[in-house]
Amino acid sequence: MAETSIDWNERLSTSVRSIAPSGIRKFFDIAAKMEDVISLGVGEPDFVTPWPIRESCIYGLEQGYTSYTANRGLIELRQEIANMYAREYDLHYAPDTDILVTVGVSEAMDLAMRALLEPGDEVLIPEPCYVSYAACTTLAGGVPVAVPAKLENEFRITAAELEQYVTPKTKVLLIGYPNNPTGAIMTRQDFEQIADFAEQHDLIVISDEIYGALTYGDEPHACFAAMPRMQERTVLLNGFSKAYAMTGWRIGYAMGNPAIIAAMTKIHQYTMLCAPVTAQVGAIEALRHGEKARLKMLHEYDRRRRLIYDGLTKLGLTCFEPKGAFYIFPDITSSGYTSDEFAEQLLQTEHVALVPGTAFGACGEGHVRCSYATSIDKISEALTRIEHFLKHHKK
């Protein structure tokens, strides 16, 4: 665009100016110019949405499902979501009042923050965590307070760690397990002390459980709202992106007390109106008939998880065995590089893309996030390249 006399930067709101753009952009730009990149940097499934879901959406379009839906989403979808939680966690949400279908968990997160926060309210955010948590808090006028989790504790957060950061201004505790970027999970036992902590300080808990369907091993996913007495103080967020490989559909939901859901619906109806109807049709199909496809993908991730954990460990990069999501978060300090340098050097010399740990909070320094949502062949090749990198390009 031609130059104007207006200094747009000056006109931007303080809150927008105060948030930093995502640190991932740089790597994206470098990688986009390379042809043989193996990417362990992708935060979404490598599977295409299972065909039965896609096919049902095509049918939906043929049937003319092209209009707005109720602000809260199709009642059939809300009913299926309620059924799933009743079945899986014995948690009961009323489809009419307790559930809001959103444009992905991202929108749900933004709505929850805007509905809850007054200027200056503090939000406790265990880090490393998904990139949007702090930004959403800031944009809603709140103050994000990072609580670093530790590798020696497999990146689970403890009440003792949270205690160090809680103040009279703390209003919300925002947790995301299974965790992006670390692959950490919280067990029911781990959550007991967090539940006590939330109760003691009378905090609202926002629990982002988008990776809840992706856990490995014997430990089933612990849903925070299913902890004793926690349903009433929890805003539970989930969606279809990861479990059913539906990232581009942008479909998620929030569940909780009717008052918070009504408040979030108010913002949603004026800003989004409703989630895309085709995505809602697909989500219904996913919940009704998607279980087999979901388990097949889960099984495939599990194989890759074991391969990459074994591979990185043999290369001498310390990591714990991830129990959820599709990420592993090795310690790369032995290479002599910072996270950012490691990611950039590895991309430049070996054409393997991954994400520096610092993109997910300052305490991610010394780590990189590797996504294993990619084929076994590619993971094997990436491990070979990383081995070569560590041999020949150590600082």
Next chain:
Amino acid sequence: MRELLELLEQDARRPVSELAPILKKSEYEVEQDIKKLEKDKVILAYNTLIDWEKFGDDHVTAMIEVNLTPEREVGFDAIAERIYRFDEVRTVYLMSGSFDLMVIIEGKSLREVANFVAKRLSTIDGVTATRSHFMLKPYKKDGVIIHDEERDRRLVVSP
């Protein structure tokens, strides 16, 4: 063992060094497991799925419904064997329904396949009728979509 079989069914060329960590076993253990599965004939063969058309070869594939008169004692098995021993025969299934055997034949030309059916197959004792269907275009074979246009459309890096 099921996990190992599934992995090999996906890709028979997976090296043991890759299979071992996925199965959480040593490479030696995996080698022994594979040997045992081969010995027990659970693993029958390691084939390669080839798009011969793309390579430039013209093949004719025919599916032939065969009706039989079953024989005392051996039922369909003896006639089936007389059929499946021919090299031209790629696949033979005993079927329920309006015919008994599904025989899939591959040949270089229509004439070759027609000759085989007329001179070899239909003259076997016990074969009472055949109906040949010629394959026009394969879309999917053994779980593999032949001309799959789906590719990884994801951004190289995303949060």
